[in-house]
Amino acid sequence: MPLARTLLYISHIQRNIIEEGHIDMDTREMKLLDMHCDTLIECWRHDDRTMRHGPGHLSLDLMLQNHGMAQFFAIYLSRIEMQTMEPYEIFQKVYDNYRMEMSRNTDVIRSAFSAEDIEKNASEGFLSAFLTIEDGVFIGDHMERLREVYDKGVRLITLIWGFPNTVGYPCSDDPEENARGLTEFGMQVIEEMNRIGLIIDVSHMSEGGFYDVAKYSKKPFMATHSCAKALCGHKRNLTDDQLRVIGETGSVVGVNFESSFLKDGSSYATVEQIMRHLDYMVNKAGIDHVGFGSDFDGIDSAGELKDYSGYSRVLAEMEKKYTDDEIDKLTHLNVLATMRSIIG
Numbered sequence: 001m002p003l004a005r006t007l008l009y010i011s012h013i014q015r016n017i018i019e020e021g022h023i024d025m026d027t028r029e030m031k032l033l034d035m036h037c038d039t040l041i042e043c044w045r046h047d048d049r050t051m052r053h054g055p056g057h058l059s060l061d062l063m064l065q066n067h068g069m070a071q072f073f074a075i076y077l078s079r080i081e082m083q084t085m086e087p088y089e090i091f092q093k094v095y096d097n098y099r100m101e102m103s104r105n106t107d108v109i110r111s112a113f114s115a116e117d118i119e120k121n122a123s124e125g126f127l128s129a130f131l132t133i134e135d136g137v138f139i140g141d142h143m144e145r146l147r148e149v150y151d152k153g154v155r156l157i158t159l160i161w162g163f164p165n166t167v168g169y170p171c172s173d174d175p176e177e178n179a180r181g182l183t184e185f186g187m188q189v190i191e192e193m194n195r196i197g198l199i200i201d202v203s204h205m206s207e208g209g210f211y212d213v214a215k216y217s218k219k220p221f222m223a224t225h226s227c228a229k230a231l232c233g234h235k236r237n238l239t240d241d242q243l244r245v246i247g248e249t250g251s252v253v254g255v256n257f258e259s260s261f262l263k264d265g266s267s268y269a270t271v272e273q274i275m276r277h278l279d280y281m282v283n284k285a286g287i288d289h290v291g292f293g294s295d296f297d298g299i300d301s302a303g304e305l306k307d308y309s310g311y312s313r314v315l316a317e318m319e320k321k322y323t324d325d326e327i328d329k330l331t332h333l334n335v336l337a338t339m340r341s342i343i344g
């Protein structure tokens with residue numbers, strides 16, 4: 001992957017923008033590529049909520065003001081709506097609302113379907129939206145739905161959420177339950193996602209499922225929003241061995257800002273806790289395999305960070321211990337490189 005070319009590309013573009021004398025907002029440094037948020041379902045649920053202005057943890061305004069480059073926007077298939085709607089129906093409703101929101105914000109954001117798209121959008125001063133689905137429950141027995149959502153622009157699926165589905169099982173504190181692997185159908189889903197060009201996300205998945213993906217996927221994968229279990233014993237976090245496998249398979253993991261994943265029993269996330277997980281995961285998975293997946297608008301509170309604007313404080317901390325090149329890797333280049341190796 002042409003890492004050096006990417007760095008040059010971005011700095012070259014920034015120089016161009018400055019030379020052309022664009023307004024200040026266009027000269028901002030676009031840096032942050034965040035792998036998970038639940039903003040879209042909040043926008044769909046609440047009439048007073050928009051992608052552009054919030055309120056909430058994440059909005060296009062906040063991205064523009066705080067080094068935002070690209071966001072993986074998940075269509076989260078919530079159990080609340082599933083009481084009255086089929087999962088695929090929820091997907092379609094939230095998707096339609098997303099399309100409407102995107103059409104209202106063409107001055108600041110464009111869709112992206114690849115790493116190249118994100119780089120191109122950034123070079124032209126635009127944010128990028130990368131569409132994902134959280135919970136493979138919508139697949140049911142319908143393998144063809146993978147192609148259908150691909151055709152609608154989805155490029156990543158978080159295969160499991162909190163409950164078993166036709167693909168596999170969620171992470172669990174019970175060792176036996178956690179050891180359960182993918183179903184037979186789940187194995188076929190992995191194959192089909194590899195074939196179509198859909199990124200596999202293993203966050204929320206059982207440990208057995210994780211190792212099945214690592215073994216059977218022909219492509220690297222992502223754990224978009226998970227932390228380190230050695231630092232906080234929450235079932236959603238990844239063991240040292242899982243982090244090692246992420247590094248070895250050329251995959252990437254995103255630090256989650258949920259307080260209970262950062263520190264046992266905590267209900268208030270701090271920059272220091274986030275940095276501890278970032279440093280630890282860099283140590284175990286490698287400097288090329290860690291990024292961010294805040295889970296903004298999916299977590300109850302962003303704690304000390306307050307909202308997306310808190311990323312500036314994380315960046316300030318990172319500057320104390322990482323080089324500029326390393327910060328570029330952790331904020332966006334690692335995710336872009338993994339995307340490139342999976343879907344181009």
Ligand SMILES: [Zn+2]
Nearest residue numbers: 134204225298
């Ligand atoms: Zn999640």
